Amino acid sequence: MIGTPYTEGARRAMLLGCGELGKEVAIELQRLGVEVIGVDRYANAPAMQVAHRSHVINMLDANALRAVIELEKPHLVIPEIEAIATQTLVEMEAQGINIIPTARATKLTMDREGIRRLAAETLGLPTSPYFFCDTETEFNQAISKIGLPCVVKPVMSSSGKGQSVIRDVAQSHKAWQYAQEGGRAGGGRIIVEGFIAFDYEITLLTISAVNGIHFCAPIGHRQEDGDYRESWQPQAMSAEVLAKSQAIASKVVENLGGYGLFGVELFIKGNDVYFSEVSPRPHDTGLVTLISQDLSEFALHVRAILGLPIPNIHQHGPSASAVILAEGTSSNIRYQGIAAALEAVNTQLRLFAKPDIDGRRRLGVALARDIDIDSAISKALDSASKIKVIF
Ligand SMILES: Nc1ncnc2c1ncn2[C@@H]1O[C@H](COP(=O)(O)OP(=O)(O)OP(=O)(O)O)[C@@H](O)[C@H]1O
Ligand SMILES: NCC(=O)N[C@@H]1O[C@H](COP(=O)([O-])[O-])[C@@H](O)[C@H]1O
Numbered sequence: 384m385i386g387t388p389y390t391e392g393a394r395r396a397m398l399l400g401c402g403e404l405g406k407e408v409a410i411e412l413q414r415l416g417v418e419v420i421g422v423d424r425y426a427n428a429p430a431m432q433v434a435h436r437s438h439v440i441n442m443l444d445a446n447a448l449r450a451v452i453e454l455e456k457p458h459l460v461i462p463e464i465e466a467i468a469t470q471t472l473v474e475m476e477a478q479g480i481n482i483i484p485t486a487r488a489t490k491l492t493m494d495r496e497g498i499r500r501l502a503a504e505t506l507g508l509p510t511s512p513y514f515f516c517d518t519e520t521e522f523n524q525a526i527s528k529i530g531l532p533c534v535v536k537p538v539m540s541s542s543g544k545g546q547s548v549i550r551d552v553a554q555s556h557k558a559w560q561y562a563q564e565g566g567r568a569g570g571g572r573i574i575v576e577g578f579i580a581f582d583y584e585i586t587l588l589t590i591s592a593v594n595g596i597h598f599c600a601p602i603g604h605r606q607e608d609g610d611y612r613e614s615w616q617p618q619a620m621s622a623e624v625l626a627k628s629q630a631i632a633s634k635v636v637e638n639l640g641g642y643g644l645f646g647v648e649l650f651i652k653g654n655d656v657y658f659s660e661v662s663p664r665p666h667d668t669g670l671v672t673l674i675s676q677d678l679s680e681f682a683l684h685v686r687a688i689l690g691l692p693i694p695n696i697h698q699h700g701p702s703a704s705a706v707i708l709a710e711g712t713s714s715n716i717r718y719q720g721i722a723a724a725l726e727a728v729n730t731q732l733r734l735f736a737k738p739d740i741d742g743r744r745r746l747g748v749a750l751a752r753d754i755d756i757d758s759a760i761s762k763a764l765d766s767a768s769k770i771k772v773i774f
């Protein structure tokens with residue numbers, strides 16, 4: 384049963400994080416008449432523009448997070464980013480608040496050490512070799528054990544922040560410093576991973592719903608500076624490798640528990656599949672599902688978390704997304720070229736409406752369908768290139 388927003392019977396959902404992914408989740412919640420409360424670190428964040436009301440707090444501040452949850456008493460708390468005081472979510476869950484998918488999942492995936500040890504050491508899944516280090520001496524020892532090239536990341540970071548690849552020992556000190564600066568908590572523990580020279584990488588969107596586990600068609604993507612630039616669906620892969628990927632994803636998702644959509648990141652090399660990491664929430668590379676599927680990853684997340692069934696997921700054929708990135712400083716962002724970007728058949732656009740920019744920021748995404756993946760990618764890239772961001 385779902386009541387009407389602003390009335391006693393309303394079903395209240397609180398989004399912790401109101402970026403582009405949360406905006407689409409908010410729209411899907413609104414479509415089913417759920418009352419949406421947005422929370423993020425800054426005002427007028429994308430999902431706040433869709434929510435019934437919103438709050439601006441530092442979500443890493445345990446007291447502020449607890450206070451906003453106690454004030455609003457949401458039926459569902461939907462984390463949209465990793466950087467949240469997840470220990471508070473664990474405590475609130477113990478008091479009966481429904482944390483999506485589970486407080487433990489948000490805590491384990493906020494920290495690379497939590498999810499990596501679970502996947503490799505508890506579940507026995509294949510991953511890159513890795514070491515965790517707290518000092519530069521340990522770091523140098525880890526590099527010599529793992530060998531070059533290797534990848535260095537702060538344990539608490541996302542979107543490639545503080546991440547670099549070391550190909551020559553001479554780059555080690557710089558990589559250490561960069562990882563210390565890029566960590567969410569301002570320095571600290573890092574992970575050194577062996578570099579997997581994969582043939583391709585995928586996000587396998589996996590949904591745990593009331594009627595079981597469901598998979599979307601695999602999404603291929605290209606990353607630059609640890610951040611995604613284009614994604615496409617379906618990624619061609621053999622039945623054997625797809626089955627292996629689905630088996631890995633099921634193991635991870637079943638262990639993390641709860642209902643919701645997960646973005647399982649996998650590296651594929653020959654017939655080998657390596658687990659990389661997982662988002663217990665919609666994934667940025669999954670933005671392509673806004674054009675490639677009848678139920679997008681956001682619609683699927685909402686269905687799952689409301690305890691609704693997912694009888695089928697229809698995929699429309701070769702599709703792609705290309706991000707619209709801009710760089711600069713402004714709080715008066717305007718977009719030109721929208722008509723040109725939408726000229727081709729089967730093309731769509733999402734402009735996230737972020738209120739400002741200071742540095743490089745993803746502001747939108749172009750979406751396209753075509754007769755094959757290569758054509759869909761070039762159409763999406765072409766559409767994205769038509770958008771001129773004016774400051
Ligand atoms: N061990 C590795 N070997 C080869 N490539 C890697 C490795 N680790 C990461 N990468 C590359 O860097 C990208 C980003 O890495 P990762 O997903 O760990 O970072 P992130 O900061 O969590 O990014 P996001 O938050 O966008 O998922 C991967 O998608 C992959 O392309
Ligand atoms: N890879 C994670 C990811 O894509 N997260 C998405 O980016 C937003 C932050 O954007 P911002 O840095 O521009 O505020 C987040 O709120 C989420 O929607």
Ligand SMILES: [Mg+2]
Nearest residue numbers: 542648659660
């Ligand atoms: Mg990733």
